[in-house]
Amino acid sequence: MDHKLFCDILNSEMELATGCTEPAAVALCAAYARERLKGEIASLSVAASVNIIKNAMAAGIPGIQGTGIHYAAALGATGGKTQRRLQVIDEASQEERRQAVALVEGGHVRMSRKETPEKLYVEVELHSDSGHQSKAVISGSHTNLTYLEEDGVCVLERSPRAAKEGGISPDVIDATLSIQAIYDFVNELDREKDDLHMIEQAISVNRRIAQEGAKKPFGLHVGHSISSAMHAGSMSPDLVTTAMERTACGIDARMGGASVPVVTNSGSGNQGITATIPVLTAGELLGIDEDRVFRAVTLSHLMAIYIHCRFGLLSALCGATVAGTGACCGLVYLLGGTPVQIGYAINNMMGCVTGMLCDGAKADCAMKVCACVNTAFLSAFMALDDVSVQPNEGIVEEDPAKTVQNFVRLGNDGSPTMDSIVLDIMLNKRTEKQRS
Numbered sequence: 001m002d003h004k005l006f007c008d009i010l011n012s013e014m015e016l017a018t019g020c021t022e023p024a025a026v027a028l029c030a031a032y033a034r035e036r037l038k039g040e041i042a043s044l045s046v047a048a049s050v051n052i053i054k055n056a057m058a059a060g061i062p063g064i065q066g067t068g069i070h071y072a073a074a075l076g077a078t079g080g081k082t083q084r085r086l087q088v089i090d091e092a093s094q095e096e097r098r099q100a101v102a103l104v105e106g107g108h109v110r111m112s113r114k115e116t117p118e119k120l121y122v123e124v125e126l127h128s129d130s131g132h133q134s135k136a137v138i139s140g141s142h143t144n145l146t147y148l149e150e151d152g153v154c155v156l157e158r159s160p161r162a163a164k165e166g167g168i169s170p171d172v173i174d175a176t177l178s179i180q181a182i183y184d185f186v187n188e189l190d191r192e193k194d195d196l197h198m199i200e201q202a203i204s205v206n207r208r209i210a211q212e213g214a215k216k217p218f219g220l221h222v223g224h225s226i227s228s229a230m231h232a233g234s235m236s237p238d239l240v241t242t243a244m245e246r247t248a249c250g251i252d253a254r255m256g257g258a259s260v261p262v263v264t265n266s267g268s269g270n271q272g273i274t275a276t277i278p279v280l281t282a283g284e285l286l287g288i289d290e291d292r293v294f295r296a297v298t299l300s301h302l303m304a305i306y307i308h309c310r311f312g313l314l315s316a317l318c319g320a321t322v323a324g325t326g327a328c329c330g331l332v333y334l335l336g337g338t339p340v341q342i343g344y345a346i347n348n349m350m351g352c353v354t355g356m357l358c359d360g361a362k363a364d365c366a367m368k369v370c371a372c373v374n375t376a377f378l379s380a381f382m383a384l385d386d387v388s389v390q391p392n393e394g395i396v397e398e399d400p401a402k403t404v405q406n407f408v409r410l411g412n413d414g415s416p417t418m419d420s421i422v423l424d425i426m427l428n429k430r431t432e433k434q435r436s
Contacts, residue, residue: 017264018087018089022051026076027072030136035134036149042128044073045111046070051315063089135148140160180339182302186302206262219252223252224252226244247373252366270320279293288334296331302326304325307326316419318353320372329345344400347389
């Protein structure tokens with residue numbers, strides 16, 4: 001077994017990010033364009049794919065009160081630092097934040113839909129007060145710069161299919177990962193020799209944002225609502241409910257624009273939190289040793305990556321179902337389950353939560369994550385009792401790898417129509433609100 005390749009996959013598909021990754025990609029693209037612009041920014045325009053618009057429209061932007069694409073692009077242009085990748089706006093000054101708000105409130109930022117086969121596509125064009133122009137395009141992945149233009153002249157162009165820096169292609173991931181291979185790696189890994197720094201960061205960083213969300217309410221304060229219900233006696237303060245509360249607090253903080261980083265999984269901070277916190281909570285409350293917990297978190301993230309590598313970064317289906325499935329598998333491993341039982345866990349999750357709609361990144365993502373966390377524990381407990389959704393039911397197959405293939409097919413083939421409908425509804429709502 002090539003331990004380095006497994007570690008490379010983890011370190012490629014997990015990354016530090018602040019705030020929602022779709023607005024971060026918009027901000028990063030704007031920052032790249034700003035590096036090529038002469039003079040002061042007079043106006044900027046954003047053209048983005050359906051999935052980017054859907055996921056960025058209502059997401060909180062760390063450091064400012066505004067939400068959505070307009071503020072993300074403006075802040076990336078005024079205060080973004082491209083070397084920080086998905087933490088691009090972390091170091092923006094108060095003056096740069098003020099300038100970004102002024103651009104948006106002054107009507108100098110425009111947004112439109114880009115007709116493109118790419119699910120992840122962002123194009124930002126800037127114009128200066130001295131008549132100069134620049135343009136940048138990110139496509140294929142959240143940090144993959146594919147085009148740069150300065151005063152109408154192309155200065156960089158490459159295929160969106162080009163792997164991002166340090167990236168591993170989906171073909172390699174798909175050929176490397178399987179339930180048995182992941183299980184074997186997790187059992188064999190050597191924490192002193194193998195480069196597992198992203199798992200270490202996921203544990204510390206994602207725990208921190210969950211704690212941040214517990215300190216004060218963000219967004220819909222779903223985590224705080226669960227906490228209040230537990231204190232009132234309406235919900236039991238048990239393992240499953242506590243895991244839901246802590247995970248929701250992390251999502252609340254992230255979607256509410258907290259200036260606290262997360263470690264992502266497959267391009268999503270919410271999925272990074274979901275693949276981490278339930279397993280950590282179970283380990284803590286059940287008194288399981290730290291090494292076993294570390295291995296279970298590693299398995300959770302690898303399983304999520306395994307499912308996601310053919311699923312794509314963005315879809316009409318909620319990605320929390322993927323991360324929740326990873327967490328479910330991590331729970332089975334944590335509690336001594338076998339590879340066969342991990343397969344049962346996959347079938348149980350995908351027999352239940354498949355079809356959950358992604359209608360953009362926003363505060364109520366915490367509710368969807370709670371549903372997936374709850375189902376993850378149920379699916380894990382059933383799997384440990386050797387109970388699995390049967391292969392004659394729905395999309396589930398006897399071989400869990402084929403169940404995953406069916407799930408991926410739904411996400412890929414079903415997304416274009418569903419995404420267009422969802423975005424049409426969202427944009428019509430916004431138009432009607434503006435008219436009123």
